[in-house]
Amino acid sequence: MQNSAQPLDVNDRLLASLNPQQHEAVVTLDNALLVLSGAGTGKTKVLTTKIAYIIENGYAFPSQILAVTFSNRAAREMKERLLRLASGVGDVWLGTFHSICARILRSHSDLVGISGNFTIIDVDDQSKVVGQILKEINLDKKIANGVVSKISRWKDKGITSDDARVDASSLEGRIYKIYQERIASYDSVDFGDLLLYVAQIFRKHPEVLQKYRQKFRFILVDEYQDTNMSQYIWLRMLSPLGVGLCCVGDDDQAIYSWRGAEVGNILRFEKDFQNTRVIRLEKNYRSVGNILEAASSLIANNENRLGKTIWTDGEKGDKVLIRKAYNGFEEAKIVVARIDDLCRNGVPYGEMAVLVRAGFQTREFEERFLADGIPYRIIGGLKFYDRQEIKDIIAYLRLIYQPNDSLAFERIINVPRRGIGASAVAGFHAHARRNNVSLFQAAKEIAANGLLRPVLRSSLQDFVHLLESLRQSDVGPADLAKIILDKTGYLKQLTSEQTIEAQTRVENIRELLRALEDFDSLGEFIEHASLVVDANGSSPQDLVTIMTLHSAKGAEFEAVFLVGWEEGVFPHNLSLSEGNIEEERRLAYVGVTRAKKYALITYAVNRRIYNQWQTNLPSRFLAELSSRHTGSPLHPVKTPIKE
DNA sequence: TGCCTCTCAACTGAA
DNA sequence: TTGAGAGGCA
Numbered sequence: 133m134q135n136s137a138q139p140l141d142v143n144d145r146l147l148a149s150l151n152p153q154q155h156e157a158v159v160t161l162d163n164a165l166l167v168l169s170g171a172g173t174g175k176t177k178v179l180t181t182k183i184a185y186i187i188e189n190g191y192a193f194p195s196q197i198l199a200v201t202f203s204n205r206a207a208r209e210m211k212e213r214l215l216r217l218a219s220g221v222g223d224v225w226l227g228t229f230h231s232i233c234a235r236i237l238r239s240h241s242d243l244v245g246i247s248g249n250f251t252i253i254d255v256d257d258q259s260k261v262v263g264q265i266l267k268e269i270n271l272d273k274k275i276a277n278g279v280v281s282k283i284s285r286w287k288d289k290g291i292t293s294d295d296a297r298v299d300a301s302s303l304e305g306r307i308y309k310i311y312q313e314r315i316a317s318y319d320s321v322d323f324g325d326l327l328l329y330v331a332q333i334f335r336k337h338p339e340v341l342q343k344y345r346q347k348f349r350f351i352l353v354d355e356y357q358d359t360n361m362s363q364y365i366w367l368r369m370l371s372p373l374g375v376g377l378c379c380v381g382d383d384d385q386a387i388y389s390w391r392g393a394e395v396g397n398i399l400r401f402e403k404d405f406q407n408t409r410v411i412r413l414e415k416n417y418r419s420v421g422n423i424l425e426a427a428s429s430l431i432a433n434n435e436n437r438l439g440k441t442i443w444t445d446g447e448k449g450d451k452v453l454i455r456k457a458y459n460g461f462e463e464a465k466i467v468v469a470r471i472d473d474l475c476r477n478g479v480p481y482g483e484m485a486v487l488v489r490a491g492f493q494t495r496e497f498e499e500r501f502l503a504d505g506i507p508y509r510i511i512g513g514l515k516f517y518d519r520q521e522i523k524d525i526i527a528y529l530r531l532i533y534q535p536n537d538s539l540a541f542e543r544i545i546n547v548p549r550r551g552i553g554a555s556a557v558a559g560f561h562a563h564a565r566r567n568n569v570s571l572f573q574a575a576k577e578i579a580a581n582g583l584l585r586p587v588l589r590s591s592l593q594d595f596v597h598l599l600e601s602l603r604q605s606d607v608g609p610a611d612l613a614k615i616i617l618d619k620t621g622y623l624k625q626l627t628s629e630q631t632i633e634a635q636t637r638v639e640n641i642r643e644l645l646r647a648l649e650d651f652d653s654l655g656e657f658i659e660h661a662s663l664v665v666d667a668n669g670s671s672p673q674d675l676v677t678i679m680t681l682h683s684a685k686g687a688e689f690e691a692v693f694l695v696g697w698e699e700g701v702f703p704h705n706l707s708l709s710e711g712n713i714e715e716e717r718r719l720a721y722v723g724v725t726r727a728k729k730y731a732l733i734t735y736a737v738n739r740r741i742y743n744q745w746q747t748n749l750p751s752r753f754l755a756e757l758s759s760r761h762t763g764s765p766l767h768p769v770k771t772p773i774k775e
Numbered sequence: 776t777g778c779c780t781c782t783c784a785a786c787t788g789a790a
Numbered sequence: 791t792t793g794a795g796a797g798g799c800a
Contacts, residue, residue, distance in 0.1 A: 203790075230790050255789085273794095323790050390788060490787045495791090512789085546777095553777045585776090663790065682788045704787055719788090742786075742791065 142188045146181055146217065157378075157411045158182045161191060164374025164405035166356070166398070168382060170442035171427070171725035172418030172688065175380045179352055180210055182378065184218035192349040194223035198370075201228055201354040202388075204664050206686050210354070225348070229363050231663045233326040236333075236344070243337055244329045246319055249655050251530050252662035253320045255280065256518075257539045258311075265310050271303075283308050287324025288360040288392025290331065318570070319536040327362045334369045341369060349376050355685075356381030356401075360392035374405030383438050384431050387682060387719050389712065399438065416442045418688055420449025422761040423731050427724040429758035434714045451763035452724065452731045454754060459738040460696075464500035467693045470732050471506060471676065474691050479730070481507055483690035485677040487723050489702040492741075493695065494678050501676065511679035517661050521626070521637040522644055526661055528616045529609065531572065532602050533654045538564070538571035545575070548625045550591040556584075572599070609657045610648035617641065681723045692727035694720075697735040698748035720753045733757075 147155055157167045157178045169175035183199060186192050201207045207227050214221045225232060234252065241248050253261075262283075263276040282304045291297050293312040298305045315322065321329065334341040351371050353359070356379035359367070371377045379401065386395045402408045416424055424444055431437070453470075457463035471484060486497050494510055501508045516522060524547055530540035545560075546552045557571075559582075564574035578584065579592040598619055602612060617623040623641065626634045651657035677689070696702050703716035724731055735750045 228790060252790095326790090388788080391790085492786070492791090515789095549778085551777070555776060588776095680788065706787060742784095 143185070146185055146188065150177075150181065151415055153411055153413050153415070154178050154181075157413070158185050160378075160409055160411070161186070161350075161376065163407050163409040164371075164401075165378040166401045166408060166410045167378065167380040167413060168410060168438065168440060169380050169413040170382055170416060170440050171385065171722070172416040172424075173413035173442060174417055175354070175382075175413065176206075176210060176213065176686075178413070179354060179378075179380060180213045180217055182352065183214055183221070183224060183350075186350055187218050187220060187224075194220045195225070196347060196349040197224045197352070198232070198348040198350070199224060199226040199352045199354070200232060201226075202358055203683075203686070204228060204231075205683075206354055207231075209686070228663070229359075229366075230323055230326050231659075233330045233366075234659060234663060236330050237321070237326060240333050240337075240340060241329075243333050243340070246316060246321065246329075247534070247536075249534050250319045250321050251534050251537050251540070251658060252326070253315065253318075253322050253539060254662065256523075257320070258283075258322055260539060260542075261311055261314055262307060265307055265314065279304055279307050283311060284322075284324055285392055287322075287328055288362055290328065290362040290365045292328060292332070317536065318538050319534050320539065324362065327366055331362065331366050331369065334366075344370060351377050353377075353379040354381075355385075357383050357386040357395055357398045358388040358393040359397050361394055361397075362392075364394070364397050368404070374408065377405070382440075384434070384440065384718055385685060385722050387685065387715060387722060389715055395436075412440060414440055414442050416444045417446075418728055419444065419725060420447055420729055422449050422451045423724060423727050423729075426452045426731075426757045426761035427721050429761065430724065430753060430756050431717065431721040433756050434717055436714055449729055451761055452733060452757065453763050454733045454735075454757075456750070457734055457736045460496045460736045460740065461500075463695060463734045463736045464496045466734055467497065467695065467732070468500055468504050468506060470691075470693065474730060479690050480674050481676045482674045483728075484693070485679065485684065485687070485689040485691075485726065486693045486695060487679060487681050487684050487726065489681060489696055489704055489719075491680060493701075497678050497695070501678075506676055507674065508676040508678055509673075511677060512683045516640070516643070519637075519640055521641055524622070525613055525616065525641065525644060526658070528599075528620075529612065529654060530658055532599055532612065533658055535572050535603070536570040541571040541575070545571075545595070548620060548622050550595065551588055552592060552595075556588060556592075572596075608648075609651050609654045610645055612654065613645055613648055681719050684726050685722050688726055688728060690728050691730035692723065692732075694723045694731065694733045695735075696739075697733050697751035697754055698739065699751055700746075700748050701739065702751055703753070717753065717756075720751075724757075 147158065150158060154174055154177065157165065158181050167175065167178060169178070179199065183197055186197060187194055199210065201210060211226055214224070238248055241250060258280045259276045262279045263273040266273050266276055286298060286308065293308045298308060300306065300309070348370060351367070353367065379398070381398045383395055383398055386393060389395070402410060421444055424442060428442065455466050457466055467486060474484065475481065488494055491512065498508070498510065517526070524544055527540040527543040530537045531544065542557065545557060560571050560574045560578060563578055564571050567574070569577070575592060576596045579589060579596055584592065602615060607615070623638070626638050648657060651660065702720070703713055707713065707716045733754065735754065736748070738745055738747050
């Protein structure tokens with residue numbers, strides 16, 4: 133029997149299908165390596181092959197490799213592909229920045245004064261906390277979202293609330309401080325904190341940092357162009373010299389400046405680390421010539437770029453189609469007609485995607501698809517874990533897991549209705565503040581000795597007893613949820629409603645219960661729910677995908693429908709007023725380059741936004757696509773439009 | 776005091 | 791179209 137574990141054989145197998153640049157990127161291990169990887173040039177292949185190469189050749193154990201991505205989807209895909217390439221890859225630290233940081237923070241949370249079972253709060257909760265604070269100082273809650281994003285921007289830059297760069301006399305600066313103390317008292321952290329706390333631990337406890345530096349022999353970073361300052365600081369601490377560091381990115385696909393990403397990080401790479409290698413991947417394996425060149429002509433209008441020319445030696449293929457619609461309704465019909473067309477030509481639904489600029493645009497397509505019987509799925513939009521009933525149940529679980537989680541308490545204290553309204557909750561707040569205890573503790577104390585109306589008092593006591601008994605019990609997360617649904621009457625109330633909406637909610641809850649079965653501990657589940665927002669994983673079914681351009685990054689389809697290319701919609705008004713047209717253009721570039729063979733761009737002359745009809749000009753990006761590669765109105769869809 | 780209904784304003788992108 | 795807040799009723 134031949135021993136296939138011989139290094140040479142292994143490398144033959146791993147490296148055989150790589151082009152020279154990819155090959156070089158995989159085997160370069162000593163330098164700080166930047167791989168500038170254009171759309172569709174095989175960067176995931178490089179990353180996964182590199183990890184397999186390191187493992188199979190014994191340069192490091194799997195557990196000594198850290199691979200960071202931005203989205204859960206990217207992490208999942210990498211994991212799947214890795215499993216096919218090498219064994220033992222389960223021990224690789226592979227995940228999003230946030231999940232990796234959560235993992236590190238769990239082990240060292242005492243060093244920053246929070247408990248090991250801290251909860252991770254989302255933007256919603258952040259707004260609630262800031263809203264509370266605003267109310268306390270008699271200001272309008274309406275500005276809460278603005279303050280939250282200001283605080284988040286500070287965090288993205290690595291600026292903590294006591295940093296000198298925060299103007300402590302400004303409103304936002306003051307709120308930042310209070311906010312930070314408040315959520316710490318809830319044993320909660322927000323997304324930004326995950327990075328900040330870990331950086332803080334690394335800074336103040338060199339021995340901990342040293343441990344991780346030694347541990348991670350190789351660090352691979354996906355989508356480096358979208359790292360923010362805080363992530364950059366974190367990375368530099370782990371790999372100060374860049375030895376064993378490999379960052380992959382494409383400045384033309386930087387689309388997250390709004391959440392603090394700094395393209396500067398990728399542009400500065402060569403200066404940051406000595407002995408840097410930069411490898412460009414420019415050969416595209418995804419799209420046909422016309423699509424690629426149309427995309428290139430578009431992105432060439434950006435001035436701020438490193439500059440890359442992606443090319444293909446494949447066929448020229450179809451041109452990019454551009455169609456004008458009278459309104460959004462007709463636009464959806466055009467897309468459906470084209471879907472039918474392609475379907476007849478053997479393109480499966482699963483290989484088609486409608487890419488929208490903003491979430492609200494999905495509705496029109498959803499309705500049309502339902503009416504015309506086109507099977508579809510929506511990615512993004514209202515996420516599973518964002519649904520009211522799911523958040524309610526999770527809030528119960530959070531409160532069981534972490535009694536200090538006052539946000540969870542407030543969410544469910546009167547859900548389902550148990551007669552404990554706003555004024556009672558205000559009383560809890562006052563008591564909690566006075567005695568420096570959590571809301572739950574305050575409620576418990578008030579139930580025990582407060583002057584409450586008997587009805588209120590007994591329902592409050594029931595609530596407290598239920599939660600305390602559940603905290604003592606040792607049943608699994610799924611059973612815990614079942615008990616809650618039963619004892620609180622939550623499910624009963626829903627089923628008695630007899631509406632379609634309530635019916636879907638019940639189904640969602642069933643789905644949640646099913647998901648809960650996969651977890652042994654409550655903590656594990658809660659972390660999953662806060663970090664992995666998209667519960668709808670890769671579905672094997674044959675469905676047309678509807679999603680935003682942002683979530684499309686990294687995906688690819690035979691056919692892509694780029695809709696709503698109008699001034700104000702795309703480029704979006706808010707981006708225009710921010711003067712961020714180049715980022716919108718990169719978003720368009722990302723969109724076009726998702727298509728392997730077919731791309732259709734549509735725009736509507738009239739569009740109803742909320743209740744008003746407005747007339748928009750065609751997007752400027754349409755004129756920027758080279759006409760040699762587009763089949764604008766001359767090239768209509770052959771199929772008659774369905775009525 | 777809590778709950779229900781009506782009115783009015785908002786609304787990019789995501790871990 | 792939806793969600794939050796105000797105001798009126800039980």
